Amino acid sequence: MGIEKKKIAVLCNYELLPERVGGMDAFFWEFDKKCKEANIEVDWFFPNGATHGDYQLLSIKYNTAKSIESFFLESLAQPETNYTHIITHFLEICTPFFYKVKQLSKATMIAVDHNPRPFEGYPVIKRIKKRIKGLLFSRYIDAFIGVSAYTVKELQKDFGKHIQSKTQVIYNGIDIQEIATRTDRSKEKPIFLTASHLRFSKGIQDLIQAVDLLPEAIKKELKIDIFGDGPYKMELQVLVQALKLEHCFNFKGSTSQLKSLYYNYDYMLQPTHMECFSLSILESLAANVPVITTNVGGNEEAITHNENGYIFEAKNTKQLTNLLQNVYSGNLKIMTNTRPLIEERFTIDKMVSEYLQILNRCQQ
Numbered sequence: 001m002g003i004e005k006k007k008i009a010v011l012c013n014y015e016l017l018p019e020r021v022g023g024m025d026a027f028f029w030e031f032d033k034k035c036k037e038a039n040i041e042v043d044w045f046f047p048n049g050a051t052h053g054d055y056q057l058l059s060i061k062y063n064t065a066k067s068i069e070s071f072f073l074e075s076l077a078q079p080e081t082n083y084t085h086i087i088t089h090f091l092e093i094c095t096p097f098f099y100k101v102k103q104l105s106k107a108t109m110i111a112v113d114h115n116p117r118p119f120e121g122y123p124v125i126k127r128i129k130k131r132i133k134g135l136l137f138s139r140y141i142d143a144f145i146g147v148s149a150y151t152v153k154e155l156q157k158d159f160g161k162h163i164q165s166k167t168q169v170i171y172n173g174i175d176i177q178e179i180a181t182r183t184d185r186s187k188e189k190p191i192f193l194t195a196s197h198l199r200f201s202k203g204i205q206d207l208i209q210a211v212d213l214l215p216e217a218i219k220k221e222l223k224i225d226i227f228g229d230g231p232y233k234m235e236l237q238v239l240v241q242a243l244k245l246e247h248c249f250n251f252k253g254s255t256s257q258l259k260s261l262y263y264n265y266d267y268m269l270q271p272t273h274m275e276c277f278s279l280s281i282l283e284s285l286a287a288n289v290p291v292i293t294t295n296v297g298g299n300e301e302a303i304t305h306n307e308n309g310y311i312f313e314a315k316n317t318k319q320l321t322n323l324l325q326n327v328y329s330g331n332l333k334i335m336t337n338t339r340p341l342i343e344e345r346f347t348i349d350k351m352v353s354e355y356l357q358i359l360n361r362c363q364q
Helices: 023-037 053-057 068-076 096-104 124-140 149-159 161-166 204-212 233-242 279-286 317-329 339-345 348-361
Strands: 007-012 041-045 085-089 108-113 143-146 167-169 192-195 224-227 249-253 267-270 291-294 309-312
Touching: 007 023, 007 068, 023 041, 023 053, 023 279, 023 348, 041 068, 068 096, 096 108, 096 124, 108 149, 124 149, 124 161, 143 149, 143 161, 149 161, 149 167, 161 167, 192 279, 204 224, 204 233, 204 317, 233 249, 267 279, 279 291, 279 339, 291 317, 309 317
Parallel strands: 007 041, 007 085, 085 108, 108 143, 143 167, 192 224, 192 267, 224 249, 267 291, 291 309
Antiparallel strands: none
16 A cells, blocks of 8 residues: 655745745745655645745645635635645634634644744733633644744643643744855944834834933944834834934835845844744844844744843843943953854754654654
């Protein structure tokens, strides 16, 4: 009796935008390529179609008038549809959708959690609802994947310890080949960048307020480039103007060339309040640019304080001010090459390989 050929469906609630191509896009392309090399057929379900980059090579299915879940269930109900594995990215986990899938398919269900949790945790009512959903629907999911150890811990906190045997970490990875590497850190006065979606939870307002607390002599010289756009951009610009810090902050907008720009900077700043596992942190480290970030999510799984960056308490502007002052004055300095850690643990090749391994381990 022959081995059943794998045919998988990947459901991603991730809008495909040519002006925003990042690490997950690169993962999707590489995963599809490696699946084809292994004779694995893949159907991709996204909110929209796309042909930019390597999306032209993917078998993409979409219906802009319907949710991914409802469109997939309709597709799954067709008699010719037969998947061996179904993987979800960026979909809510432990919902009736997973039960409905199992009524239509014997495929192995793999749910990947990319979602950061609120800094203060979920409200009590939401925690109770998640625990109930875990009791009702976790049985229909064969494997839970967290993109960091933090995420795996939060999955078990959300849905119950009974899922522990079905959870594992597969770290997000990056394509390091395109990232130019900084070779010289001898400049007397460091310059900084921030790369982030501009929303309140990313904490850029904390950075602006921390800079305002710096001595005037440093504020006159300090330069921070902010890459990214988002719904909170206007509020951030208003705050910068109100504090008369326009000479410190340069809003650069989004760019697809960021991988080739990191090496121009001395440190990356990421004052986020919530994070699962940041690709921009990995990219910065791959460029040999240390990172100053908060103690949330999976940040401390990539950043070791005083070794390849500095950690401060989320929302603690005074602590961030102190770090900025000491780094700018040279009292604190990271001299270690930060790239080898990324080459060893957080490449896109390693990420793809681990997803292929779980396809082999998890099958009905």
